[in-house]
Amino acid sequence: MEILLGVSASAACFKAAALASQLVKAGHGVTAVLSHSATKLVTPLQFSCLTSRPTFSDEWKPEDPAGMDHIQLARRADVVLLVPATADRIGSVAHGLAPDLLGSALLATEVEKLRFAAPSMNPDMWRQPAVQRNVAQIVADGWQLVGPVAGLTACGEDGLGRMAEVEDILAAVQARV
Numbered sequence: 001m002e003i004l005l006g007v008s009a010s011a012a013c014f015k016a017a018a019l020a021s022q023l024v025k026a027g028h029g030v031t032a033v034l035s036h037s038a039t040k041l042v043t044p045l046q047f048s049c050l051t052s053r054p055t056f057s058d059e060w061k062p063e064d065p066a067g068m069d070h071i072q073l074a075r076r077a078d079v080v081l082l083v084p085a086t087a088d089r090i091g092s093v094a095h096g097l098a099p100d101l102l103g104s105a106l107l108a109t110e111v112e113k114l115r116f117a118a119p120s121m122n123p124d125m126w127r128q129p130a131v132q133r134n135v136a137q138i139v140a141d142g143w144q145l146v147g148p149v150a151g152l153t154a155c156g157e158d159g160l161g162r163m164a165e166v167e168d169i170l171a172a173v174q175a176r177v
């Protein structure tokens, strides 16, 4: 399967690198697209090392000669993963916004394709009514959620909001492809 791995800027970003590695080992082709903010937490080169492919993050420095990376990325993917999915990114997807290359690629992806999101955030962020409205919207739009789970979050607070374990995200994807 061809997988577009969208990475948004959560403290759990580093786990997306482990997921990329596991997906490649499982025989999938993985192309990572980092949000603009995610590049402050993890590097495109890290994902390129693990996927043996270019990693995308800047729509103004396209790989595609016609400049349409977001379309090429969307068409190539069989499955889309948003791991981790921040509160901000979930809201952006729920409202059909495209603030960066990742947003444009997600918007350009055919709605029939399998799309998984693994939310990751502080427990109080997760239970905000506004966040819950956005989560309900993306689920209604066809996204499948993996997690979040209860436990210690990166900010040191305990509760529901911790990203699902990499093995569980992998299992959820493998069960559907």
Ligand SMILES: Cc1cc2nc3c(=O)[nH]c(=O)nc-3n(C[C@H](O)[C@H](O)[C@H](O)COP(=O)(O)O)c2cc1C
Binding pocket: 007, 008, 009, 010, 011, 012, 035, 036, 037, 038, 085, 086, 087, 088, 089, 090, 120, 121, 122, 125
């Ligand atoms: C160190 C750090 C860790 C963060 N962790 C999270 C997180 O786990 N979940 C979340 O929703 N936002 C988190 N944020 C805030 C997001 O990075 C911020 O909302 C950003 O705009 C998200 O952009 P993106 O969704 O385009 O990647 C964190 C910010 C910083 C500086």
